Amino acid sequence: MHTQLDMLDNDLQRYLFLMDLQSRNQTLFYAVLMSDPARFMPLVYTPTVGEACQKFDHIFRSAHGLYLPITAKGRVKELLANWPQKDVRFIVVTDGERILGLGDLGVGGMGIPIGKLALYTAVAGVPPELTLPITLDVGTNNHTLLEDPLYLGLQQPRVRGEEYDAFIEEFVDAVQTMYPSSCIQWEDFANFNAVPILARYKDKICTYNDDIQGTAGVALAGIYGALRISGQKLTDQTFLFMGAGSAATGIAELISQAMVMEGLTIEQARARNWLFDINGLVESSRTDLADFQKPFAHDSKPCNSFVDAINMIKPQGIVGVSTVPKLFNQPVIEAMSAVNERPIIFPYSNPTSRSECTAEEAYKWSRGKAIFASGSPFQPVSYMGQTFVPGQGNNVYIFPAMGMAVLATDARRVTEQMFIVAAKAVAEQVNQAELDTGLIYPPQSQILDASLHTAARIAEYIFEQDLARVEKPADIEAHIRNMAYKPVYTN
Known part of the structure; x- marks a missing residue:
């Protein structure tokens, strides 16, 4: 074959x-x-x-x-x-x-x-x-x-x-x-x-939108992974999104909810997430905003340059969900590197032809400082004697595990908090050797084991929140692994 x-x-x-x-x-x-x-x-x-x-x-x-x-x-x-x-x-x-x-x-x-x-x-x-x-x-x-x-x-x-x-x-x-x-x-x-x-x-x-919530979950997982490299706290981060659609607002809201779980108010958390679209920085004086964008329209002067927005806001991370290629150009990456020791660069738009930048561009223009993940796969990059392994922030780390958790628990609902649990479960599976290469997601070669572990974490939360319609098994992860489909022929 x-x-x-x-x-x-x-x-x-x-x-x-x-x-x-x-x-x-x-x-x-x-x-x-x-x-x-x-x-x-x-x-x-x-x-x-x-x-x-x-x-x-x-x-x-x-x-x-x-x-x-x-x-x-x-x-x-x-x-x-x-x-x-x-x-x-x-x-x-x-x-x-x-x-x-x-x-x-x-x-x-x-x-x-x-x-x-x-x-x-x-x-x-x-x-x-x-x-x-x-x-x-x-x-x-x-x-x-x-x-x-x-x-x-x-x-x-x-x-x-x-x-x-x-x-x-x-x-x-x-x-x-x-x-x-x-x-x-x-x-x-x-x-x-x-x-x-x-x-x-x-x-x-029982329903969810993968473009909004699954994308948000995998982005948050990447952020948790990136923070393991930078050694910083989630509540100290500020993010700027290239794109202001449902994917951007979904990620921004999930980050905000995760920050609330770590002590911020929802208003403080949302104030750390900014959007930028074709009409510039999303700020409170704009009259062209949809209702779902307004929670992230902050008090600011208008700004039509993404580089200027970086210099003004000084975000720790930029997230691309614009579906427009090459928007994370050299001035953008250099601006992020000037205000951060380890800038988080996440060009998440799919497919590869729509990515806001390539892994090679991010590592080269940041002089090897970038913590990088993309929506589509890129090959390892050698730069200044070091090999970087770019992570793929693909929803595949989230939605299949969510499905298995829902199946194992017969869950009545899928909640925002379940995606935060999933994000943490994904990030905790990356070992130190992988982090040292810049990898912030589990290797895809091991994705079945990673997904079953994530599913077990989500299932535990579902049972804790009384959202399950079945009795809790003694060993949730063993139960899930036993349920998992195996491609073998049966008589």
Whole structure:
């Protein structure tokens, strides 16, 4: 199998090979992924899945998951009933409007739920038969797709407003009726839909948004790891975000909640998190802000230069969630290095082509001072006689473990605090030798063990908070490891 993959010309061909294998022989598919996760995760998910989603209609081989078109409103429950598995515990759902940093890809976004759920299994042992990828087809505003005769989705503009909200409501109600123990993970919705959907349902059902909360969890894990290198306290840090969408505000809010757990008030904590977008620094005099941005709009003079914002705010860390490449340029990295002994540089935008800077640029321009992690993988960097191992702040450290914890506890809700617990659990697994190379996340080669440990930590918290619907086992981690899927053939 490895030899056959090596013979292929590019990663998109390898992605297609693996997707075909998943259709034909699920056990072998997961055996391959779990044999070398550091090698295969980038093939079945970022960065390769971005290209696969862009070309989805032209490379389509076989259906995975369910497509629910808005033209079927009133019949969503009926369509869900066609899924052969009757015990579904995890649904990853997208409407395809904001796929990675690539924009509106319509039903081509189905590659994301398929890839995410494959990682639920390969990375944290969630049994694959309990998972269901779903795309809500509400149209597309991508004119290239609308004019493409091979496009597989509804060839109409996106539905907005009350009709859209009613369709989401029907979907949630149908899932609760059909699969009452399921957890819904919202994925790659546009900000103006993602934030209100999460707010509407997070206290009613078991649900979370990975772009908002999973991204926040892995960013916070990276910060905890970075603080192990710098030796500083979380409550002494200030962060500046390049980007002010749902990912930025989600990370900023989770950092704030973590700071509150260490003694700050929520107002003091939020004051240590600043946003910067296409219109400059997010500050209180601006009149173009959405409600979810306003908690981070602080009193300040307007500023349209990111470097000037760094010099004014003097943050310990910058976090890129802009989906615009190369914004962390040499003046930015040098400004961060001038105000910090060990600047935290996190270009988290995906895929690799959208990263705010490369690992080599960060280490070179900071003269080896940067504590670096990115959203997509970069190779080790040699600089001035030292080899740095850049960490990948990929949500894969968070959402599969969250899934396994929810499965093991049959949790009623997913809360913000569960992501803080997860972040701490991820960071505590990096040993000193790894920290010495600049690595702040557990090695991906060991990600199954890391995820099961993180899942156990989350599960402990779920039981402590009385959010579980099952009795607590004597040994939670042993219980989770026993539950984990193993890719072996059975008679």
